[in-house]
Amino acid sequence: MHLEISRSDYVSMLAAAQKAAPCEACGLLAGQNGKVFKLYELTNADASPEHFSMIPEEQFAALKDMRANGIEMLAAWHSHPATPARMSAEDLRLAYAPGLIHLILSLALPGQPQIRAFVVEDGCAREIDLTITGSKSEEKNDE
Secondary structure, eight states: OEEEEEHHHHHHHHHHHHHHTTSOOEEEEEEETTEEEEEEEEOBTTOOSSOOOBOHHHHHHHHHHHHHTTOEEEEEEEEESSSOSSOOHHHHHTOOSTTOEEEEEEOOSTTOOEEEEEEEETTEEEEEEEEEESOHHHHHHTO
């Protein structure tokens, strides 16, 4: 299992995380075959530095958009403003969707963001390969 995101989506996630700090930012990633084509930046209803929850209406709107565009939800992403890019106990507890990739962007080290991707199996996080590529247009031309 792997996840591939564009540099522009990575930069957008990083900007959202920096803007939301010290609270967590969150959203969804959609595409096909492990390749992300669309980033959804959603609101952290909890406005908390330690956890997040997405607003259901925003989640449903994103899922409706995914269906309309023929893409599937590949991952949920969120930031860790002050802790490493790892699945916290809270992240593991709330990882309900089987097979969903969890992408975590850490701002713990100033000027050195870290991004990692995980799947949760039997309550344990397993890191998967994450690739950041060039632009979205380059990715779509590779198909």
